[in-house]
Amino acid sequence: MPAPSLKTATLPSADRHMWRLAWPIILSNISVPLLGLVDTAVVGHLEDAVYLGAVTLGAVLFSFLYWGFGFLRMGTTGMTAQAHGREDHDGLRTLLGQGIGLALAIGLVLIIAGSPLITLGLSLMEASEATRALAHDYASIRLWSAPAVLINYVILGWFLGLGNSRVTLGILVLTNGVNILLDLAFVPGLGMTSDGVALASVIADYCALATGLWLVARQLRRMPGRSDRAALLSLPAWGALIRVNQHLFVRTLCLLGATAYFTSQGASFGDDVLAANAVLLQFVMMTSYALDGFAQAAESEVGRAVGQNDWQRFARSVGAATRFSLITATAASGLLWLCGPALIHLLTDIPEVRALATLYLPWMVAMPLVAVWSYLLDGIFIGATATREMRNTLVVSLLAFIGLWPLLEGFGNHGLWLAFLLFTSVRSAVLGGYYLHHRRHHWR
Template sequence: MNRRAPAHRDIWQLAWPMMLSNLSIPLLGAVDTAILGHLPSPVYLGAVTVGGSLLSLLFWSFGFLRMGTTSVAARAEGANDRAGLHQVLVQSLSLALALALALMVIGPWLLAPALAWMGPSPEVQGLALEYARIRLWGAPASLMNFALVGWFIGRQDTRRPLAILFTTNGLNIVLDALLILGFGLNSEGAAWASVLAEYGGLTLGLWLVARTLHRLNLGRGQPSLLGEVTRWRAYGRLMRVNRHLFVRTLCLLSVFVFFAAQGARMGNHILAANAILLQFLLLTSYALDGFAHAAEALTGRAIGAGRIGDFHLATRRSTLWALGCSVLISAVFVLGAPWWPTVFTSQPEVLDIVRAHYVWVCLIPLVGVWGYQLDGIFLGSGQTAAMQYTVLIATGAVFAPLWWWLQPLGNQGLWLAFVVFNGARGALLGGAYYHLTRKGGWLAFK
């Protein structure tokens, strides 16, 4: 097994496939936004924004399946625990399927009251409800893909997640064009495109993981598939990590949904403008997440092997690259300010609002990079409790009171509170990093 210290080359070998695959996700959202944003009415874009935010809350509430699987698998890889690698894969996929089926049963009862609370116009609300109900059919594929991608990243294999996510999002873009432009299905077509693409990605992912298990002889000599699934006591490590990540993810998504809801209450044009502005945020976060994923895999391997020096080296080197990338992204946004917004919409009212708020787009990369990168470091090391508590503080003690105080500023105040929230996450995690380093607590979850 390779025990050498993590080099800059290792970081890039892990980061670039995830950066490409992650960028395909906001690219998909950008294509949705561009296609729907050029339709005669803003209600279709508003419906996908509101319905998509709600489905993101439901699906990404279970995003711990990706992160928790990565955390446990990375440490098993570092410890050369082949049985543990097989076990976390089987149990993560089983947990994902069980949660998805429960979501499909419970979800339809939650959608209408949740959309009513978000407060969009009646026309947008009806289309958003239709969109969300269709998207629920993709829950098993979406959640199982989380587990598959997380397992591959934990093994420091980011090329197969690249294939899965590129396939999923490529299919989605093609199906968007076919169903929205070809068949005129508008927001309903965007929903069916997402569902069909998720199952296409899952099919490829299961084939890739089967080949990997066969190549590495993982699972040979282990309990049967049913035996792994029903080893209830063995779920303890996975569930401990996932419990913290569930709370953390729920807080983050609650802020996003609240953000979308406040925009919806300010009118369809502000709702559509915020949807466009958030595409820049997603481009930023998914690009920087490539280095966060590299940090997850490398720090997890170092902790699993008990090599604290390699842990700190991986932390410093991956963070250096992330900072450089954030400066580059911000510069691209600043230089492209005159024409980037016109890529997404041709509606004059929406375009004016986007340009008036564009400064927040330029600040987000520099403010948010710290939270993204430290998330990866804490996740890889298994220190997920700190992730939970810091985001709870950032949500309850920073974002909520600041938004309340800034309400007279309208949408500008909403964006200011959101940007400060992202900065607070990074500052709080930075404090937790310093504390753990001082007391030598990083090997607690080896």
């Protein structure tokens, strides 16, 4: 598959390589918020905002149950990239086996223990009784996809660590394509509501798992080295994986906690504000996945440079990722400024939700220009497996968010969006300070 044209022959070598890695990730990442847009549009065109609110609350809940274990993707990418840089093929096989084993175990535990977690999670969210009841039904269906989702995280992280981003594109496009088609079949086609959206996600996740395992088997047949059964069965051999991932786990919970806190506080303003914020959060997610394309490419390149102990390559990779990230953030901000109202009208027919989403749209224009640094730096730190610093940054940022919100609550939903923007600013500033420290003392 040829890369989309960017006149790469005119770019410096590091930029060309970064672009070749990033463009499949960007396309695959954009397919994720496009799925969210379809979910929002499908239920946003139903007769009552309660269905959109239910899908929003259910999706936030599953951000905890699933993306709380997003370290399975991130940790796998950083460690795989470093092993790839060292040309440690036995280690690559071991990392894959350990990651899949850990993901399967966590997925089964979630199925067994998920029901009380769903009840507890929804009880902590401020929303109407009708919205919570529909969200519970949605979440109970989504729960069955846990093993597939978590193993897919490992598979995607492993291929990205190998620098094979086109496989990531294929898997995610398949997943989200199937999901979108089933959304349309179940909701407008069969007359289902939020439960149809959940069922579509479960089926799509298992289709992706089957495809991912087939691609892994094909890759292993081509790869030199052998699997180390002792490393898979010996708990001490899992030490490096656990050390890296434990910090990422806390970091991810804090990030998702900020999103859940934002959604919960927005719900306290009523179902229409909750629905309007859900529409705007789709724009945040779309922008974040575009920015994350270059961040994830940086994970692979930085990890490989660290594995080779090549700090010139490290610096070139960081520079290339920075240039592309800034261009992307500026373009996203301009697009939302020019086309935001039209996009809102595509997502919902409910007049009250349209009006509220348009009122708060300026916050979306500012968000990419502030958030770009946090995504870029995350990619660098994941590649270097400097996960303790990422954990500390998110703890500080979440505490700042929770502390600032009571001071801004009098400004209503505008104050909530300002607090969220300041949370993102603190995250970028603290991680930036860590980066400057490491460049002076370690990464050189």
